[in-house]
Amino acid sequence: MTGTFGARLHAAIADRGPLCVGIDPHVGLLQDAGLGDDVAGLETFALGAVEAVAPYTSVIKPQSAFYERFGSRGIAVLERVIAESRAAGALVLLDVKRGDIGSTSQAYADAYLDPTSPLASDAITVSPFLGFGSLDPVFDAARRHDAGAFVLALTSNKEGPEVQHARVDDGGTVAGLMLDHLRRLNADAEPLGSFGAVVGATIGSTDEDLAFNGPLLAPGFGAQGGTVDDVRRLFGSAAAVLPSSSREVLRLPTAEAMRDFVLRTNDELRA
Numbered sequence: 001m002t003g004t005f006g007a008r009l010h011a012a013i014a015d016r017g018p019l020c021v022g023i024d025p026h027v028g029l030l031q032d033a034g035l036g037d038d039v040a041g042l043e044t045f046a047l048g049a050v051e052a053v054a055p056y057t058s059v060i061k062p063q064s065a066f067y068e069r070f071g072s073r074g075i076a077v078l079e080r081v082i083a084e085s086r087a088a089g090a091l092v093l094l095d096v097k098r099g100d101i102g103s104t105s106q107a108y109a110d111a112y113l114d115p116t117s118p119l120a121s122d123a124i125t126v127s128p129f130l131g132f133g134s135l136d137p138v139f140d141a142a143r144r145h146d147a148g149a150f151v152l153a154l155t156s157n158k159e160g161p162e163v164q165h166a167r168v169d170d171g172g173t174v175a176g177l178m179l180d181h182l183r184r185l186n187a188d189a190e191p192l193g194s195f196g197a198v199v200g201a202t203i204g205s206t207d208e209d210l211a212f213n214g215p216l217l218a219p220g221f222g223a224q225g226g227t228v229d230d231v232r233r234l235f236g237s238a239a240a241v242l243p244s245s246s247r248e249v250l251r252l253p254t255a256e257a258m259r260d261f262v263l264r265t266n267d268e269l270r271a
């Protein structure tokens with residue numbers, strides 16, 4: 001696939017459907033699968049899940065922490081998860097939620113978005129708590145390498161509103177300010193911008209304007225309670241929505257069950 005991340009994502013959703021599958025090898029999932037809480041268990045579980053779902057899924061989202069906890073050998077597994085997901089035709093959104101002063105954001109951009117890096121991915125998740133502009137090196141690298149970034153805006157966890165609903169100078173919210181910045185970044189992109197927002201499928205309702213020309217990642221779909229109806233109700237006006245589910249898929253007992261879940265859920269989301 002060629003073109004900007006937004007264009008590739010647009011094509012992938014049209015081809016395979018919008019469901020994003022998280023490859024998050026929780027210790028409990030390894031245990032339930034009869035595997036050890038060690039690198040061998042991690043590798044068997046994570047690569048098995050990739051093999052089961054990546055050929056049918058538009059976006060695969062490995063959460064880095066589940067690999068980092070095994071040190072360099074866990075990161076080596078993450079490298080294979082990224083490579084094998086892409087080889088199966090999926091886009092990889094590496095969930096690392098990074099954010100720092102600009103000069104360090106540049107190093108994160110080099111680590112995850114430069115195609116010569118061993119962890120190079122199609123897109124990453126970023127946290128704007130140091131100010132939206134501190135992420136400019138990530139956005140610049142994304143433009144240079146046809147990659148993307150998803151900025152946390154209205155997260156799926158119950159603690160998020162303390163920060164995200166706080167009021168800023170113009171009377172809007174922090175989340176609204178992040179969405180405005182993203183609207184500006186994606187303004188002239190066709191058919192879809194490469195800079196997304198994270199808006200949980202669990203937030204119930206929102207007064208924020210979710211209509212912008214970039215993708216929305218909607219985690220919390222499944223295990224955290226978000227449903228197909230929530231996605232329809234919350235995101236009716238959005239350009240492209242990626243409901244994202246990790247545990248609900250990964251706890252299924254067989255590769256066939258995981259694959260069928262992905263195909264069925266994509267049908268429901270498209271209906």
Ligand SMILES: O=C(O)c1cc(=O)[nH]c(=O)n1[C@@H]1O[C@H](COP(=O)(O)O)[C@@H](O)[C@H]1O
Nearest residue numbers: 063125155156200219220223224245246247
């Ligand atoms: O950026 C994310 O992916 C994310 C943002 C958010 O607001 N909430 C959220 O749950 N996530 C991630 O989405 C995944 C949710 O996993 P499940 O609850 O098992 O589907 C985890 O990898 C979380 O770290």
